[in-house]
Amino acid sequence: MEEPSPKIAHVLARTGAHLARAGTVGRGLSVAEWSNRDNYARYDGPGHHTVSVYLAGGEGVVREDRDLRGGAPDKLCLLPAGHESRWRIGGPLRMFHLYVDPEEFAHRAVTAFDVDPRRIRLHDATFCDDPALAAVVRGAVMPLDWAEPGDRSALDAACHLLLHGVLRRHIDKEPGEVRAGLSPAARCRVMEMVEAHLDEALTLDRLAAEARLSTFHFAKMFRISFGLPPHRYLAARRIARAKSLLRAGQPLGEVALACGYGSQSHFNRAFKAATDRTPGEWRRWS
Known part of the structure; x- marks a missing residue:
């Protein structure tokens, strides 16, 4: 099993969170499953996007910088690259993370939607509902053996489906036309x-x-x-x-x-x- 490299994974590891498993998907994507309880985490400008889905628990989690609470199984959090946040974890939880390199995010925006990547901004979302993405995580990602070569193509497809859903429903498009750069x-x-x-x-x-x-x-x-x-x-x-x-x-x-x-x-x-x-x-x- 390959240790996840993104900064948020390093922060969680320092807090004492337990890494159950992890894997690389390729093309700027990696995945991790974590369990955690009763501690704090602070993220200061990570260089990657994170899609987080609660698998169990989460009711005692508080995002302190926004005074938000309300985590629960299947709740979704989106943490854009460069964001800052502070979290208090109360009680036990288990969660899935998809880490996305911003270059891959931009590449998917162009190839799938023909959207200029300079015009889009990933939502900074906390404890939101997206049953479709939660269903993909539970039904298509979690049952796979991430270390098994025979499951790699299915994992790749499931993670790109997740990313596709994020791009469809969780970005803002800035108005107007970006004139500089390539058409x-x-x-x-x-x-x-x-x-x-x-x-x-x-x-x-x-x-x-x-x-x-x-x-x-x-x-x-x-x-x-x-x-x-x-x-x-x-x-x-x-x-x-x-x-x-x-x-x-x-x-x-x-x-x-x-x-x-x-x-x-x-x-x-x-x-x-x-x-x-x-x-x-x-x-x-x-």
Whole structure:
């Protein structure tokens, strides 16, 4: 079982909460099941979004910074990246967490809904009702063995269904048009090109041509649109693809070639720089 890496998981671990199990889903998603009782937690600007669903208990939980109480089984909490909150946990509880990297959140917003990620804001929601999401967690996520390779594809589908529901019902869209950055059409073309050609040497010139912009202007507009330069975006998508192939059991050499690395040694260095583990170590732990 792989320890979850997001900051909220680290905070919970320091409070004495018990991690029952955890797993990585790939493409910026990870999951955890926690039990906790009678302590405090404070979150200061985590760098990821958290979708939390109470599985048992929660009636004694208080969000002190907003003086909110009313937790119960199936209640949903949404904690956006960068938020701050203080919690008092009274009594026992058990909860599920889905951790979402903001880059993956933005990627899903573009690909599923063609929404400019700069125009959306995840709700900061506490003890709200969403029976559909709670049903997905209880019926599709919790019964799976997160460490069993045969359950990985089902876990991936269930977590992306959760994320889809969050994007449909729990975001605000800022009014008006975002004029800077790539147009929605150019954004989609470039993203589709990247996903279809991760096994190739994608140059900045080639991506700029797909967006029908000069190389200099494309690099500037891409960074405005995605919050990072093209080479970092491409590297992140290659690592995400590599994780999926590693979980599927493909040989390391084939994974390296499928993700655009010229050699297995280059792949090993890039993967370890991104995950702090070699591909083989990551596969054993995930």
